[in-house]
Amino acid sequence: MTTTVPTSSAQPAPVPRRAGLGRVGLYVLLVVAALFFLLPVYLLIATALKTPDAINLATTWQWPRALNWASFTEAWGKVGGNVGNSLFLAVVSTILAALLGSLNGYALAKWKFRGANTLFALMLFGMFIPYQAVLIPLFQFVKALGLYGSIWGLILAHVVYGLPITTLIFRNYYAEVPDALVEAATIDGAGFWSIYRQVILPLSVPAFVVVIIWEFTQVWNEFLFAATLTNTSSQPVTYALSQLAGGQAVSWNLPMAGAILAALPTLLVYILLGRYFVRGLLAGSVKG
Amino acid sequence: MYVFIGRTMYVSLTDWGNDPAQALALNPVIRWVGLANYQDLFTGFLQGRFRQELVNTIFFTLFFILGCLGLGLGLALILDRNPRGEGLxxxxxLFPMSLSFIVTGTIWRWMLQPQGGLNQFPTVLGLPAGSFGWLSSTDSIWKFDWNKLPLLTASVVALVLVWLAVRAVRAGDRTRAVVAGLCAALLLGWALLVAPNLKLLPAPEAHGFNLALIGIIVAAVWQMSGYTMALYLAGLRGIPEELREAARVDGASDFGMYRHVIFPLLAPITLSAMIILGHISLKIFDLVYAMAGPDNTYTSVPALNMYLTSFRQNQFALGAAIGTILLILVAFVIVPYLSSSFRSEEGHA
Structure with a gap:
């Protein structure tokens, strides 16, 4: 779909550049930009590794003299349970949203029923609806189901809200699958479900990878639903982190260590599977 | 989901939660109050905070989009020249994209401490420390009186219409030019004759661009500009090399080529990036919450207010009204975009 291959190594300089000077300027710019992106990370790690009394506004930028790994143990003690919550939440909602999204996408792409396009347009708009516009009824609904404060209420919210984007990605992916394949299977007497199981599902692995990565990051990073629909025992890590960092007289090594813990899973996903991550990003915006 | 939206709109037209005892009752008696909640938000004495938040959102959106587009485009242009280690x-x-706004907020909150972080950074290079109150500043610039809002809005819309009319004239579209011109004239007339006499509030109330927002904008740009970079880079790579070759053969300078060949081709990407970023920034909430805390009224945004109003003060109706306003704002941005891209897809298929 997009160019994600490094073309640079293959062909050293495809366009002859005028000279070294412009080239040097290019790298200077790159380094400056990289500094802008990396300085906060340096500060994050440096602060997380300091002892509380070594944190001093005047020496903010110095690397700690003695590394204090205890920040992480302490932070883990405070948000560890929430990391577990987040993991459970993200995994379950991602799997559900991906499966349902794939079914939806299949139905929308391959079975042109009446009103399919209208439904699709409504779903597309659903992707952009601000959470705030559904929050109060959602809250009541979850409460009425008796799921308030339980992690399942949150999962429900995320699955419903994640469906539009997963459906969109799957629909665009299935649109590339030749109709002849489905027609052939229909002639062989296969129905809606058996075509899905035997023809569509085996083809959709790449789309699943994109969707799962995207959904996982989204759910892991979400905050508003987490803040409204849960209680202390089921809060995911984003909310716990905001509580950890919220106090005024807090020593900063803790929230920094907590932030690292909260960021690691998605960061790992990004670094290991970055190519698919970018693909998800692009699929979420410019399509077709 | 659309049932939920309908329900939110209905709730926003009632008085649910305006009286605390009723809000917490099991079977509250809810009365229909029409548009009173909206009226309260825009003109009520106690809701000045909401009005400042609307202004904040507008400035935030503007600078956030400009920042992301500028930085993203710059980075993409650099990377398009194939530097070594491009992947790195x-x-x-791009990595900040994978972080949660809460994590970003926590980091940047520490970066922007008044006596530390970024303000201390110059001392590393041996310069005196900065003293800008990133998140704590209470100054604002570009102040205007809320009572002038109808005048300002009408003028801006009218100017846009005039611009449309001029473009239509140039394109030779008569009817369109006349309609746009007429609407502009009507609006301008209304703005000049009627609007000055409208009084939304009994007393003048100044709102402006709060400087404390700058820090939040910087953090948001830090997080999201990688995204615009990815979009632009994909777009740049999609431009066939022959096109650049042809421009060069025609004697275009580097600058001229970008100006006349490459930027026009990137325009659709800019548009969709603006839409995506715009809707993110209208909804932004967690970043502000994590950076400035829920009670800093100088940096607050409607999305945050909605959460506080509904779930801390239990004023559900008022919260629903803010939610609906947000929905309308987002719809303004999204619906034209979706319908146009939907139509082009239909034509494509």
């Missing part, structure tokens, strides 16, 4: 650079510029 791309990873560096």
């Amino acid at each position: 650079w791309r990873t560096i510029f």
Whole structure:
């Protein structure tokens, strides 16, 4: 779909550049930009590794003299349970949203029923609806189901809200699958479900990878639903982190260590599977 | 989901939660109050905070989009020149995307401490420390009186219409030019004759661009500009090399080529990036919550207010009204975009 291959190594300089000077300027710019992106990370790690009394506004930028790994143990003690919550939440909602999204996408792409396009347009708009516009009824609904404060209420919210984007990605992916394949299977007497199981599902692995990565990051990073629909025992890590960092007289090594813990899973996903991550990003915006 | 939206709109037209005892009752008696909640938000004495938040959102959106587009385009143009280790650079510029706004907020809150972080950074290079109150500043610039809002809005819309009319004239579209011109004239007339006599509030109330927002904008740009970079880079790579070759053969300078060949081709990407970023920034909430805390009225945004109003003060109806306003704002941005891209897809298929 997009160019994600490094073309640079293959062909050293495809366009002859005028000279070294412009080239040097290019790298200077790159380094400056990289500094802008990396300085906060340096500060994050440096602060997380300091002892509380070594944190001093005047020496903010110095690397700690003695590394204090205890920040992480302490932070883990405070948000560890929430990391577990987040993991459970993200995994379950991602799997559900991906499966349902794939079914939806299949139905929308391959079975042109009446009103399919209208439904699709409504779903597309659903992707952009601000959470705030559904929050109060959602809250009541979850409460009425008796799921308030339980992690399942949150999962429900995320699955419903994640469906539009997963459906969109799957629909665009299935649109590339030749109709002849489905027609052939229909002639062989296969129905809606058996075509899905035997023809569509085996083809959709790449789309699943994109969707799962995207959904996982989204759910892991979400905050508003987490803040409204849960209680202390089921809060995911984003909310716990905001509580950890919220106090005024807090020593900063803790929230920094907590932030690292909260960021690691998605960061790992990004670094290991970055190519698919970018693909998800692009699929979420410019399509077709 | 659309049932929920309908329900939110209905709730926003009632008085649910305006009286605390009723809000917490099991079977509250809810009365229909029409548009009173909206009226309260825009003109009520106690809701000045909401009005400042609307202004904040507008400035935030403006600078956030400009920042992301500018930085993203710059980075993409650099990477398009195939520097060494391109993959590494791309990873560096893009990784903040994978973080949660809460994590970003926590980091940047520490970066922007008044006596530390970024203000201390110059001392590393041996310069005196900065003293800008990133998140704590209470100054604002570009103040205007809320009572002038109808006048300002009407003028801006009218100017846009005039611009449309001029474009239509140039394109030779008569009817369109006349309609746009007429609407502009009507609006301008209304703005000049009627609007000055409208009084939304009994007393003048100044709102402006709060400087404390700058810090939040910087953090948001830090997080999201990698995204625009990825979009632009994909777009740049999609431009066939022959096109650049042809421009060069025609004697275009580097600058001229970008100006006349490449930027016009990137325009659709700019548009969709603006839409996506715009809707993110209208909804932004967690970043502000994590950076400035829920009670800093100088940096607050409607999305945050909605959460506080509904779930801390239990004023559900008022919260629903803010939610609906947000929905309308987002719809303004999204619906034209979706319908146009939907139509082009239909034509494509």
